[in-house]
Amino acid sequence: MTSIDPTLVEERPGDRPPILDGPNDYASVTEDVCRIAEPPVTQTPKGWLMGFALASTILLVLGAMVAHLFLTGVGVWGNRSPVFWGWPIVNFVFWVGIGHAGTLISAILFLFRQKWRTSINRFAEAMTIFAVMCAGLFPGIHVGRVWLAYYLFPIPNQMQMWPNFRSPLLWDVFAVGTYATVSLLFWYMGMIPDLATLRDRATSKVRRLAYGIFSLGWTGSNRQWHRFERAYLILAALATPLVLSVHSVVSFDFAVAQLPGWHTTIFPPYFVAGAIFSGFAMVVTLMVPARQFFGLKRIVTVRHLEAMNKVILATGTMVGYAYGMEFFISWYGGNPAETFTFVNRAFGPYAWAYWIMVSCNVLAPQVFWFKKARTSIPIMMVVAIFVNIGMWFERFVITVTSLSRDFVPSSWGYFSPTWVDVLTLIGSFGLFFTLFLLFCRFLPTVAMAEVKAAMPEPGHGHAERPPAGGAEPAPEGGR
Amino acid sequence: MRGFEVGAPEDAAPAEVVNGRLELCFIPDSRVWDGRFANNAWLQETPDFMTKLVWDNAALVSPATAEALGLRNGQVVTLEQGGRSLTCAAYVMPGQARGSIGIALGYGRGAAGRVGGDASAEVAPVGFDANRLRNSAAPDAAGGLKVVATRDRYKFATTQDMFAIDAVGMAEREKRVTGQHDLVREASLEEYRADPAFAKYVSVPLLDLWERPDVAVRHAWGMTIDLGKCTGCNACVVGCQAENNIPVVGKEQVSRGRIMHWIRIDRYFAGDRDDPRVVNQPLACQQCENAPCEQVCPVAATTHNQDGLNDMVYNRCVGTRYCANNCPYKVRRFNYLDFHDDLDKHEPDLDLKKMAYNPEVTVRWRGVMEKCTYCVQRIQAGRIKAKREGNREVKDGEVVTACQQACPTEAIVFGDLKQPRSRVSELAAAPRAYQMLAELNVDPRTRYLARVRNPDPALPKAEVKHDKH
Numbered sequence: 001m002t003s004i005d006p007t008l009v010e011e012r013p014g015d016r017p018p019i020l021d022g023p024n025d026y027a028s029v030t031e032d033v034c035r036i037a038e039p040p041v042t043q044t045p046k047g048w049l050m051g052f053a054l055a056s057t058i059l060l061v062l063g064a065m066v067a068h069l070f071l072t073g074v075g076v077w078g079n080r081s082p083v084f085w086g087w088p089i090v091n092f093v094f095w096v097g098i099g100h101a102g103t104l105i106s107a108i109l110f111l112f113r114q115k116w117r118t119s120i121n122r123f124a125e126a127m128t129i130f131a132v133m134c135a136g137l138f139p140g141i142h143v144g145r146v147w148l149a150y151y152l153f154p155i156p157n158q159m160q161m162w163p164n165f166r167s168p169l170l171w172d173v174f175a176v177g178t179y180a181t182v183s184l185l186f187w188y189m190g191m192i193p194d195l196a197t198l199r200d201r202a203t204s205k206v207r208r209l210a211y212g213i214f215s216l217g218w219t220g221s222n223r224q225w226h227r228f229e230r231a232y233l234i235l236a237a238l239a240t241p242l243v244l245s246v247h248s249v250v251s252f253d254f255a256v257a258q259l260p261g262w263h264t265t266i267f268p269p270y271f272v273a274g275a276i277f278s279g280f281a282m283v284v285t286l287m288v289p290a291r292q293f294f295g296l297k298r299i300v301t302v303r304h305l306e307a308m309n310k311v312i313l314a315t316g317t318m319v320g321y322a323y324g325m326e327f328f329i330s331w332y333g334g335n336p337a338e339t340f341t342f343v344n345r346a347f348g349p350y351a352w353a354y355w356i357m358v359s360c361n362v363l364a365p366q367v368f369w370f371k372k373a374r375t376s377i378p379i380m381m382v383v384a385i386f387v388n389i390g391m392w393f394e395r396f397v398i399t400v401t402s403l404s405r406d407f408v409p410s411s412w413g414y415f416s417p418t419w420v421d422v423l424t425l426i427g428s429f430g431l432f433f434t435l436f437l438l439f440c441r442f443l444p445t446v447a448m449a450e451v452k453a454a455m456p457e458p459g460h461g462h463a464e465r466p467p468a469g470g471a472e473p474a475p476e477g478g479r
Numbered sequence: 480m481r482g483f484e485v486g487a488p489e490d491a492a493p494a495e496v497v498n499g500r501l502e503l504c505f506i507p508d509s510r511v512w513d514g515r516f517a518n519n520a521w522l523q524e525t526p527d528f529m530t531k532l533v534w535d536n537a538a539l540v541s542p543a544t545a546e547a548l549g550l551r552n553g554q555v556v557t558l559e560q561g562g563r564s565l566t567c568a569a570y571v572m573p574g575q576a577r578g579s580i581g582i583a584l585g586y587g588r589g590a591a592g593r594v595g596g597d598a599s600a601e602v603a604p605v606g607f608d609a610n611r612l613r614n615s616a617a618p619d620a621a622g623g624l625k626v627v628a629t630r631d632r633y634k635f636a637t638t639q640d641m642f643a644i645d646a647v648g649m650a651e652r653e654k655r656v657t658g659q660h661d662l663v664r665e666a667s668l669e670e671y672r673a674d675p676a677f678a679k680y681v682s683v684p685l686l687d688l689w690e691r692p693d694v695a696v697r698h699a700w701g702m703t704i705d706l707g708k709c710t711g712c713n714a715c716v717v718g719c720q721a722e723n724n725i726p727v728v729g730k731e732q733v734s735r736g737r738i739m740h741w742i743r744i745d746r747y748f749a750g751d752r753d754d755p756r757v758v759n760q761p762l763a764c765q766q767c768e769n770a771p772c773e774q775v776c777p778v779a780a781t782t783h784n785q786d787g788l789n790d791m792v793y794n795r796c797v798g799t800r801y802c803a804n805n806c807p808y809k810v811r812r813f814n815y816l817d818f819h820d821d822l823d824k825h826e827p828d829l830d831l832k833k834m835a836y837n838p839e840v841t842v843r844w845r846g847v848m849e850k851c852t853y854c855v856q857r858i859q860a861g862r863i864k865a866k867r868e869g870n871r872e873v874k875d876g877e878v879v880t881a882c883q884q885a886c887p888t889e890a891i892v893f894g895d896l897k898q899p900r901s902r903v904s905e906l907a908a909a910p911r912a913y914q915m916l917a918e919l920n921v922d923p924r925t926r927y928l929a930r931v932r933n934p935d936p937a938l939p940k941a942e943v944k945h946d947k948h
Binding site for chain 1: 774817896
């Protein structure tokens with residue numbers, strides 16, 4: 001660790017470095033976080049403007065691709081028989097997976113009283129919301145007749161038709177819909193005290209009005225804090241099973257089908273582990289440059305990054321176990337079609353994709369067994385990007401290679417993406433980063449109130465010990 | 480499976496393949512014949528029953544010849560014979576005679592019409608004009624052919640074997656396709672005599688998770704396809720296309736795996752690459768009673784009706800394509816683009832459209848899944864007729880599907896499995912009958928009748944033994 005709380009004389013194995021680096025008090029935290037969102041529009045940092053210009057241009061490309069798709073048909077992609085699901089579904093699962101870290105950090109780590117989460121939870125939750133938005137885009141545009149996509153929702157209609165409740169795709173609509181709703185609520189509700197801070201510090205009328213509306217009249221009274229804490233706890237308890245359920249249900253899209261390579265009972269836990277894995281990798285990928293650029297190094301310390309790297313190592317190893325177990329079961333199960341699917345994955349025409357996946361997801365994170373690697377910014381950046389790539393390929397391997405060779409050899413085929421496929425994937429990153437940059441610019445990127453609650457009381461040293469009286473929050477609603 | 484043993488026929492081609500002394504064979508094409516049907520888009524898009532090429536002919540070379548000449552699939556070559564030459568593309572074709580190159584007539588026409596090539600309207604010809612190598616002295620076959628390979632590649636569109644197959648895939652295909660317990664089941668006469676029900680083998684005991692609903696309240700339409708009778712001639716494919724308003728998608732879309740045929744004929748080679756045994760298997764929607772497509776459709780656009788048919792409700796379909804992913808037979812077809820666009824937009828006043836479309840069948844628009852319906856419009860017509868004639872039963876043989884009607888060998892039989900004496904019931908109960916991929920417990924309504932081969936033992940290549948694996 002680069003810096004140690006001065007009150008600790010020596011570092012013993014049981015002790016942990018403090019959550020925040022350097023001399024901090026409540027005011028400095030407020031200042032550090034708020035000054036990112038507060039400059040007037042005319043004084044927007046140049047770096048942000050450049051990033052935003054780039055991201056929104058890529059977003060425009062996405063818009064053009066979607067328009068082209070709607071006007072021409074799904075045939076603009078590489079989808080074919082037998083690979084009826086191609087990149088759009090790969091991208092969907094990829095983005096849903098990334099959208100797992102936020103709620104895991106906010107909800108599960110909250111219930112486990114992991115106070116280090118406070119520095120990064122807002123950031124991760126925002127990432128979750130935007131990733132889920134990117135994910136939600138793909139099944140929507142993926143259907144052949146997008147203007148009738150509302151048939152998937154159980155809404156009263158003149159046909160007197162329900163959707164088919166036996167279809168995993170319908171479960172998916174509910175699972176992702178619920179997850180998106182709860183994540184959004186959780187994110188927004190957690191932000192209310194911080195929005196009130198921004199409101200109280202606002203210098204312009206527009207800002208005061210905008211933050212005023214969204215902070216819902218927060219005054220920081222004791223009664224409001226009490227209600228807030230209860231509601232936060234309830235939402236955390238509600239969101240926790242959702243973290244596990246949403247990707248389980250996504251995995252049912254595959255596991256419930258009878259296609260060899262999809263039809264495996266290992267999928268739900270395997271997908272959840274993979275989702276958390278990819279989500280944490282994405283948080284690291286974004287957090288490292290963001291803390292640098294926005295000057296948040298004192299709040300998001302190497303300790304936070306190291307903790308995330310530990311999660312990456314653990315989940316990456318679980319994913320590696322799942323890869324191995326799939327192979328073992330395909331042999332042990334004695335189903336010849338399944339045996340072939342896995343042999344074909346590793347040694348057939350898509351072997352390149354399989355080995356990219358294994359190298360990025362299983363081998364790369366193993367360096368995190370070493371503390372040096374876990375705490376080194378360049379190494380963790382490289383590993384995190386490898387994991388992002390590897391997890392995209394995992395979904396590609398599952399979706400495309402299984403479909404390309406199923407039961408009847410006459411129908412086997414090789415999938416090749418088109419330029420529209422490629423630009424749509426790139427474009428979805430444009431959507432993600434545009435939203436993300438807007439978030440960084442106008443909203444509190446760190447949960448100030450929560451960080452303060454986890455800070456040592458002024459004049460006392462110990463970070464981990466909660467203030468007397470449980471989760472008694474710090475005074476809020478202004479400086 | 481074990482390779483098909485090759486004898487040593489006396490008239491075998493010379494052991495060595497010598498470039499410049501090759502044989503050139505002109506063969507009539509299975510679709511366009513001598514070119515007279517070159518302007519028929521249905522025929523242009525019918526896969527040749529051996530090569531599975533569409534919208535093309537090719538210089539066919541056997542694998543051994545290709546190896547000797549250093550040719551690869553799709554390589555552009557110049558054929559030189561008797562002072563004439565033709566630049567075309569090579570296609571490696573198991574079964575082509577050694578040292579011989581075959582090329583189909585009827586392609587490369589400049590005056591066929593809007594489909595097959597029209598020089599005056601700047602419509603490029605389809606395929607390569609074999610007549611440019613042909614003269615009256617040798618109209619059928621000529622010797623002394625030289626093949627000059629170029630470095631260019633030509634893109635063929637085929638409906639099967641769309642990419643050069645790797646060793647992993649090739650081994651699995653061999654294993655799956657033939658042999659007694661797999662997709663295409665065959666036996667020799669002795670094997671059949673020893674065990675007439677040799678094809679009735681299901682690898683695992685089948686269990687259901689739930690009680691099956693009664694899916695045959697009024698009728699139980701079913702089909703049998705006799706593999707012993709099927710010659711792979713493609714008549715059913717075109718018959719179905721004409722009946723069911725199936726669009727022609729063109730060469731590029733076929734090469735991208737989007738052919739729309741509701742019935743296809745799978746062709747597999749077994750045994751020695753240069754002298755293979757060929758097996759054919761017509762495959763349309765199997766109308767599974769426990770249909771995997773139905774369970775996964777989120778909007779219930781594919782469901783069972785009271786006659787036990789697996790219906791496709793076009794109006795309801797939003798095009799998630801999940802059904803096609805979950806179909807083990809891969810017989811579902813998706814309208815990736817507006818494939819009727821050409822007829823609708825470019826030639827709005829064309830009378831051809833009125834004649835080409837069957838008014839009894841919905842024309843499907845883009846974004847919709849479709850598949851074989853067992854010609855549901857003909858079934859309905861038969862039922863209505865029977866109802867009007869005193870509410871009598873539909874007689875056996877009264878409803879004939881388009882593929883059945885077109886089949887010259889009567890390999891396809893259709894009828895009501897609820898009538899115990901119907902032809903289809905009797906055939907479905909025959910010992911040779913089997914359900915393809917029955918181990919998936921999808922319970923297909925279409926049954927195949929396994930082929931029994933009985934070649935003359937005096938012929939050198941008589942052996943049709945199978946491995947039991």
